[in-house]
Amino acid sequence: MAWDIWLIFFVLGVVVPWRGRYRLRALQAKPSVGPAERISLYHSTIAFQWLAVAVVAWRAWADGFGVAQLGLAAPGAPKPIAAAIVGSGVVASLQWFNLRRMGRMAGKARERLEALAQRILPQSPRERASFFALSVTAGICEEFLYRGFAMASLAHAGLPSWSVIVISSLLFGAAHLYQGRSGLAGTMLLGLLFAVARVALDSLIPVMAWHTAVDLVAGIAAPRYLIHNTGFTEGVGDLRTP
Secondary structure (H helix, E strand, C coil), X not given: CCHHHHHHHHHHHHHHHHHHHHHHHHHHCCCCCCHHHHHHHHHHHHHHHHHHHHHHHHHHHHCCCCCCCCCCCCCCCHHHHHHHHHHHHHHHHHHHHHHHHHHCCCCHHHHHHHHHHHHHCCCXXXXXXXXXXXXXXXXXXXXXXXXXXXXXXXXXXXXXXXXXXXHHHHHHHHHCHXXXXXXXXXXXXXXXXXXXXXXXXXXXXXXXXXXXXXXXXXXXXXXXXXXCCCCCCCCCCCXXXX
């Protein structure tokens, strides 16, 4: 692989996980995190991800990767579009049920989840609007980086499909290391599912939609089930945390 490809993999595998852990520790060190800080976190992450995609797309184009190699085409359009619609409904439902299950947990595991949720999840309509923009950004940008560019580069280097799927999923999981070991494991499993689908459907379009759906549900359901006394009722009637 070319030097710039190696450099991008270094950023994805080392810099991005370090950056996530560092930012979370900074938030955890504060007595509390206010709405302005959460919105700033969402906006800065959106800017960072789109900048990363712009740089990676530039280098991918310079290194001769085409649209189809990067998964940005939709061969047999009805199939990936149908997969995007149906799959989004399925993964969104599973995400909702999983968050509801997590909300029923007790003990230290619940305390850690709530502490994390209070700092990074939206708790008002204004915050949710920014978080939803972040969800769409993550669905597009992270899929391009990990299931588009990373998988295309690994396949171009001659690695077998199974190792391409596993390595890209490890990188994706490492990017979410700030969520702790359970978050790392869950994200890796999700990455494996998305990577297999990307290979089977030969397109990123469905997995971009699925990823966005998972994050959108997190922004709606996670505050409801994981955070106590957040004032989540603002603007949403009787919807509140238990």
